Amino acid sequence: MVDSVFVGLSVLTIGSAILSLESRELLYGGIALAVSMLGIAGYFIILDAPFVAMFQIAVYVGAVAVLIIFTVMLVRAPNTVTKKETRKRKIAGILLGLAFLVLAGSILGNSAATQLKFNDTVPIFDVQAIGKELLTYYSPVLLVLALTLAAAVIGALALARREDIEERNEPTN
Amino acid sequence: MNQPTDFLYIAIILISIGIYGLVVKRNALRLIFSIELIANAVNLVLIAFSRMLPSPQGQVFVLFSIAISAAEVAVGLGIIIIAYRFYKDIDITEYKNLKN
Numbered sequence: 001m002v003d004s005v006f007v008g009l010s011v012l013t014i015g016s017a018i019l020s021l022e023s024r025e026l027l028y029g030g031i032a033l034a035v036s037m038l039g040i041a042g043y044f045i046i047l048d049a050p051f052v053a054m055f056q057i058a059v060y061v062g063a064v065a066v067l068i069i070f071t072v073m074l075v076r077a078p079n080t081v082t083k084k085e086t087r088k089r090k091i092a093g094i095l096l097g098l099a100f101l102v103l104a105g106s107i108l109g110n111s112a113a114t115q116l117k118f119n120d121t122v123p124i125f126d127v128q129a130i131g132k133e134l135l136t137y138y139s140p141v142l143l144v145l146a147l148t149l150a151a152a153v154i155g156a157l158a159l160a161r162r163e164d165i166e167e168r169n170e171p172t173n
Numbered sequence: 174m175n176q177p178t179d180f181l182y183i184a185i186i187l188i189s190i191g192i193y194g195l196v197v198k199r200n201a202l203r204l205i206f207s208i209e210l211i212a213n214a215v216n217l218v219l220i221a222f223s224r225m226l227p228s229p230q231g232q233v234f235v236l237f238s239i240a241i242s243a244a245e246v247a248v249g250l251g252i253i254i255i256a257y258r259f260y261k262d263i264d265i266t267e268y269k270n271l272k273n
Contacts, residue, residue, distance in 0.1 A: 003175065006179065010183055013183065014186055014187065014190070017190050017210050018190060020206050020210075021190065021198060021206060026200070026202060026203075029202075029203065029206060030202075030206075036213070040213045040217055043180065043220070044217075044220055046175070047180070047220050047221060047224040048224055049220050049224065049232050049235075052220060052232050052236065052239075056216075056239060059239050059240070059243050060209075060213075060239070064242075067246060067250055068202065068205070068206075068246070068250065071250045071253060071254065075254065075257045075263050089196070089197055090197050092196060092197075093192075093196035094193060094197075096192055096196050097189040097193035097196075098189070100188065100189050101186065104185045104188075105182065105185055108178060108181055108182065108185065109178075113178055113181065114176075116178070116225055117177075118176065118177065118225055130229050133229055133233045134236070141237060145237055145240050148240075148244055149240055149243070149244050151244075152244030152245070152248050153247055155248055155251070156247040156248050156251035159248070159251035159252060159254075160255065162258075
């Protein structure tokens with residue numbers, strides 16, 4: 001049977017996921033998304049992956065959510081609820097989401113995956129095992145990933161640069 | 174005790190919410206929210222199977238996946254800021270000139 005911590009985390013995660021899309025104010029949507037990420041980190045702690053949970057909190061709640069909230073403040077959208085979301089589109093979206101839910105849920109319910117059990121006797125992986133994997137077998141991936149992150153951050157900076165300000169400042173120096 | 178399928182059902186529900194958001198919402202930031210929800214659901218599935226097998230490689234993959242989606246969010250928000258500078262709006266139906 002499912003326990004109460006799992007049910008509480010499910011309500012928190014799914015409720016704030018819906019709220020992040022449906023809230024009237026975009027800023028509250030960003031905060032609800034951060035709460036949803038915290039719920040996912042709680043699942044990681046239930047699943048005996050505390051290192052990944054800390055990474056999730058540091059990256060998603062600490063960096064991504066703050067970045068999103070800054071962007072929301074920067075763009076100051078005049079109308080967060082647009083008239084482009086017509087009723088027809090909304091019905092189509094709900095039907096598509098429900099169709100995926102029913103399809104994947106029935107496939108999962110009828111598959112052999114329902115007989116899978118968590119093994120309680122095995123030792124939990126600590127950070128040492130993850131670190132060993134990262135630095136031996138997956139070390140090229142780690143290097144490529146570091147370059148990808150650096151390129152993404154530099155690209156975002158180059159994209160968001162304003163050229164008109166620079167031209168105005170040029171004659172002074 | 175929980176079973177792996179409980180976590181898979183939660184992931185399916187999160188992916189459905191993400192699909193709904195991608196289809197219905199026309200606000201560029203809400204689309205990024207939806208993409209993040211789907212990425213997190215995938216991470217949850219990976220961690221659940223990594224706990225079941227048990228194998229630490231699932232956790233390593235989730236670390237990579239989190240880093241990649243952080244990079245994706247940085248670039249996406251940069252693009253949204255430029256588009257806002259051009260169109261004074263973050264509604265993607267206004268971005269018609271991007272076609273040419």
